[in-house]
Amino acid sequence: MRPLLDEVQLLEDYHKGTLPEDQQLDVEVRLLWDQELQQKLARQQRAYKVLRMYGRRQLRAELEAIHVRLFG
Known part of the structure; x- marks a missing residue:
């Protein structure tokens, strides 16, 4: 397993x-x-790309929630 x-x-x-x-x-x-x-x-490169896209979506959703709380 270690060589992998x-x-x-x-x-x-x-x-x-x-x-x-x-x-x-x-x-x-x-x-x-x-x-x-x-x-x-x-x-591996595709996996990194998917993770970056997921992270951006998560961040976008969090920012939208903050915007809604602040500005209704």
């Missing part, structure tokens, strides 16, 4: 751009050759 978590963390750091340069290059090379890793990265 390590890979998720690696892809997250790659996505955020927080990997050291040598690791960044290593991931980029692996992505060129490993279709499964490409798919994992794509799924």
Whole structure:
């Protein structure tokens, strides 16, 4: 199980751009050759996008509730 978590963390750091340069290059090379890793990265990026959209909706709903309380 741990190698799977390590890979998720690696892809997250790659996505955020927080990997050291040598690791960044290593991931980029692996992505060129490993279709499964490409798919994992794509799924992880979609998950981040969905979470951001959900967070924005939640924030929008909270702001609307505040507006209604303040201005009726």
